[in-house]
Amino acid sequence: MEIAQKVYEALKADTLGIAQIVGDLDEVEGAISSGKYTTKHIEIEWMPKRDRLRSQLADAKEATLSKIRKIVDDYKQEQEAALVLDPAALTDDYKLLVSGIELTERDLCAILDRSGNNLTMQQMTHRYAKQHNVQLPKERAFMGDSEAAESVGFANGLYDIASRYTSRYMVRTDGLKMLDKFFLVEG
Template sequence: MDTNIMQTVYKALEASTAEIEKNLAERDSLEEKIKSGRYSPQTVQKEFHPKRDALNQQIKADSEKAIQAAKSLVEKYRADAEKLDNLNPAELTDDIKLFQTGIPLLPRDIQAILERNSGNRTMTQLALRYAKEHGIEMVGINYIGGEAERQTANSLDEIIRYYSRWIDKRNAKDVLRRFFNVE
C-alpha cells in the first residue's frame, strides 16, 4: 500500500500539469499571433484557428486524463486501505490463546492485550470482539480501523475535484502547490 499517497498524487498531477503547460504556452502564442493583426485573415483562418482548436482539444483531453489518473490512484489507495481491516493470521500473537482458554477475562486483561498489541489491527479487532461477545465494557475504547486512511482519501477527492477546475489554467502549478501545501 502506498504510504504517502498525498505525495504520489501530487507528483502525478505535477507531471501532468507540466505537460499541459507546454500546450497552453503554444496555444497562447497562437492567440497572440491571431490578435496581432500581422497575419492575413486567410492565414489566421486556415492555419492558426485549426492549430489553436486542436491544442484546446488536446489540453482538455490531457486535463481529463490527468484528473482521472489521480482519481484512480486514490481509489487504489482506498481499496488497499480497506484490506488493512481484514484479519491477518500473520499478526496473531500468543495473546490469542487467552481468548481460547475459557478463562473469563476482565476489562484490565483486555486492556493489557490491547496495549501489548498496539498497532496490530488484527489483535485489536479480536480483543474488542471478545470483549463485546462476553459483555465486557471497554469504556472509551473503540476500533476505528482505517479512519485516517479514509479521511486522507476523502481529502484527496476534494483536492482533485477543486484542482480539476484549475489544471488547464496558466497558474495551475501555483494552485497545485497551494492545494498540497508545497513550498
C-alpha cells in the same frame, strides 16, 4: 505515502508535464489575436494548431483525473480491506483472546506489539478490549467503521479538489501556486 501527498504529487507532475502544451497554446492564441494575419491565414494555419493543442490539453486533463481516480479508488479499497478479517492472519495470540482468561491492558498492548502490521490481530485485540471494557491507550486506537467511512469521504473530497483544480487552474500560468494553495503547501 499518505493519499493527500500522492494526489498532490500526481497533480504537480501532470501540471509540469503540460506546461509546454500550455505555452504553445498561449503562443497560438496570441498569434490569432495579434491582428498580424489574415482571416484566411488564421483559419488555415492557426486554428487547426489551436484545436489540436486544446484537444491535447483536454486529453491530459482527463488522464490526470483518471490517475487521481485510481489513487482514490486504491486508497478506498485499502481502507475497506483493513476492516475485513483474514483467518489466515490469526496468530497464537488469538488463543489468548478466546481462552476466557481475563486479559489486562498490558497483555493487550503486548499482543498489539507482536501483531505489527497484522490488521486482523489488531482488530481482534481491539474487539476484545471493547467487549471486556479494557481501556487501551489512545495511540493504540484502531480504525473502525466510522473512521473508515470518514477516510473514504476524505479521499472523495480529494478527488473533488483535483477535479476543480484540473478544470480551472491546471492550465493557468499560476497553476502550481494554486495547487499549493489547494493543498496548503507553504513555500
